[in-house]
Amino acid sequence: MKRESSKDPKPFLKWVGGKTQLLSELEARLPADFIETVRVYAEPFVGGGALLFRILSRPNRLERVIVNDCNIDLANAWRVVQAEPDALIAALSRFQAEYTGLPDEAGRKNFYLGVRSAFNAGHPSGNSPDVGRAALLLFLNRTCFNGLYRVNNKGLFNVPFGKYAHPGICDELTIRSASAVLSGVKINCGDFTDAVVDAGPGWFIYFDPPYRPVSDTSAFCDYTRGGFGDDEQRRLAECCRRLDAAGAGWMLSNSDAPDGFFDELYRGFRIDRVRAARAINAKGDGRGKVSEIIVRNIREAH
Numbered sequence: 001m002k003r004e005s006s007k008d009p010k011p012f013l014k015w016v017g018g019k020t021q022l023l024s025e026l027e028a029r030l031p032a033d034f035i036e037t038v039r040v041y042a043e044p045f046v047g048g049g050a051l052l053f054r055i056l057s058r059p060n061r062l063e064r065v066i067v068n069d070c071n072i073d074l075a076n077a078w079r080v081v082q083a084e085p086d087a088l089i090a091a092l093s094r095f096q097a098e099y100t101g102l103p104d105e106a107g108r109k110n111f112y113l114g115v116r117s118a119f120n121a122g123h124p125s126g127n128s129p130d131v132g133r134a135a136l137l138l139f140l141n142r143t144c145f146n147g148l149y150r151v152n153n154k155g156l157f158n159v160p161f162g163k164y165a166h167p168g169i170c171d172e173l174t175i176r177s178a179s180a181v182l183s184g185v186k187i188n189c190g191d192f193t194d195a196v197v198d199a200g201p202g203w204f205i206y207f208d209p210p211y212r213p214v215s216d217t218s219a220f221c222d223y224t225r226g227g228f229g230d231d232e233q234r235r236l237a238e239c240c241r242r243l244d245a246a247g248a249g250w251m252l253s254n255s256d257a258p259d260g261f262f263d264e265l266y267r268g269f270r271i272d273r274v275r276a277a278r279a280i281n282a283k284g285d286g287r288g289k290v291s292e293i294i295v296r297n298i299r300e301a302h
């Protein structure tokens with residue numbers, strides 16, 4: 001696939017667990033012969049897609065690219081960026097003009113809460129790209145507290161107002177460059193296993209699941225109702241073992257659980273420990289460098 005744009009593509013929304021901080025560590029651990037051997041690349045937990053955009057902006061000989069996320073609004077936003085960049089930019093420009101024209105913080109907060117209510121009153125209309133809904137999500141992403149995405153147990157987006165006076169609501173260049181490299185990419189909305197059912201030799205898969213909390217207070221699994229508990233982590237490890245047996249290559253990141261949970265789960269695979277800057281603690285304490293693991297189904301470093 002030919003993939004070019006005037007600006008290096010990067011995530012078009014901020015997503016909790018975004019991998020921008022860890023990109024160099026992840027890139028350094030891609031197979032050394034990625035260009036020669038990888039024909040299918042998949043990200044079953046795509047989120048903001050930081051590594052995906054990095055890979056698509058580098059030389060490659062990929063014939064298929066598959067992204068997946070179980071969050072229906074996130075998958076819709078990816079489809080809209082891919083297929084309807086002009087309409088999305090037009091909708092976001094209207095938001096930008098209206099929002100920045102508001103006289104004070106009270107007005108901006110009211111506007112934000114109105115958009116949040118509209119978002120919570122609807123849902124994406126099936127599999128075809130829903131531009132209006134994607135614009136609501138991107139607006140909320142730029143104006144809510146810290147760019148968080150969090151839903152309550154009823155599935156309603158409940159992040160408070162972010163108090164930014166000049167948020168960049170319509171980032172036209174980023175949307176256009178992302179759209180250009182997403183041409184031909186398959187965008188799935190489902191469980192991670194759906195994205196890799198036919199994986200085998202020539203595949204490389206990057207798994208970035210919701211992290212296992214390292215303490216009771218650091219949990220952040222609220223991307224969707226339901227969460228991602230230890231049973232889900234085990235189901236993912238089983239999937240990785242199946243893929244290894246099928247001849248597919250993969251890499252996975254997660255938190256460095258102090259109880260050795262992942263050392264046990266991924267015994268026999270290569271586990272590297274890296275330090276990453278993280279800021280998902282809403283109170284601001286607990287920020288700083290935390291240890292994360294990168295697991296790969298290779299037996300030795302290259």
Ligand SMILES: C[S@@+](CC[C@H](N)C(=O)[O-])C[C@H]1O[C@@H](n2cnc3c(N)ncnc32)[C@H](O)[C@@H]1O
Nearest residue numbers: 017018019045047048049050070191192208223
């Ligand atoms: C840590 S985030 C991915 C971050 C991403 N790599 C980035 O750079 O922005 C994890 C994602 O997994 C998704 N997710 C949670 N459970 C899932 C499941 N069972 N199948 C597929 N996606 C799931 C969440 O909606 C969330 O977007």
